[in-house]
Structures are given as structure tokens and as C-alpha cells.
Amino acid sequence: MPVMIELVRTNDAVIISFVEALMRDAGIACLVADQNMSVMDGSLGILPRRILVDADQVEAARKILADAGIANEISEQ
Incomplete structure (x- = not known):
């Protein structure tokens, strides 16, 4: 199983979408982790x-x- 490294940590949905698009265009697979954590914070972001x-x-x-x-x-990791 490949080791995954954190590239970006943000609660800005626009940045997340932009980074996903950049990675997709470059052919780099990425995973958005903690997307479902909005249930825990009441969808406040x-x-x-x-x-x-x-x-x-x-x-x-x-x-x-x-x-x-x-x-x-x-x-910074």
C-alpha cells in the first residue's frame, strides 16, 4: 500500500477544488481526507x-x- 503524504490542510472549499483539479490535470492521484468531518462540526467548515x-x-x-x-x-510536513 502506498504511503500518503499531506499536501494541503484547509477548510477553504475553493482551494480544495482547485488543488483537486490541478492534481487531476497533472495525472497525480489525490485523496481528500476528513471530508465527512463536517457532520462533527455541524457543516460549519x-x-x-x-x-x-x-x-x-x-x-x-x-x-x-x-x-x-x-x-x-x-x-509544512
Whole structure:
């Protein structure tokens, strides 16, 4: 099973959609984790969602985000 690395952690739905589109266009599989946590926070969007990518693709994914001008969204992990 591949190791997944956190690429982005945010509760901004627009950023999540944008990152998903960027990864899809680049052919990089990603997983949005904690999407169903909205049940816990009453759908307020308080709890952040995490976008995970395979460890062997994380550097390419980070470069794509930097090239798209959203490097500030990259998790520090």
C-alpha cells in the first residue's frame, strides 16, 4: 500500500477544488481526507480537510501548487 503524504490542510472549499483539479490535470492521484468531518462540526467548515498524495509524487505536486501561485497552502510536513 502506498504511503500518503499531506499536501494541503484547509477548510477553504475553493482551494480544495482547485488543488483537486490541478492534481487531476497533472495525472497525480489525490485523496481528500476528513471530508465527512463536517457532520462533527455541524457543516460549519471549522475542521480542516486534508489533501493527500502518494509519497513518490509529493514533490511534483508541491511544484504544481507553487507554479499555480498557491505555495502558501502547502503543508509544512
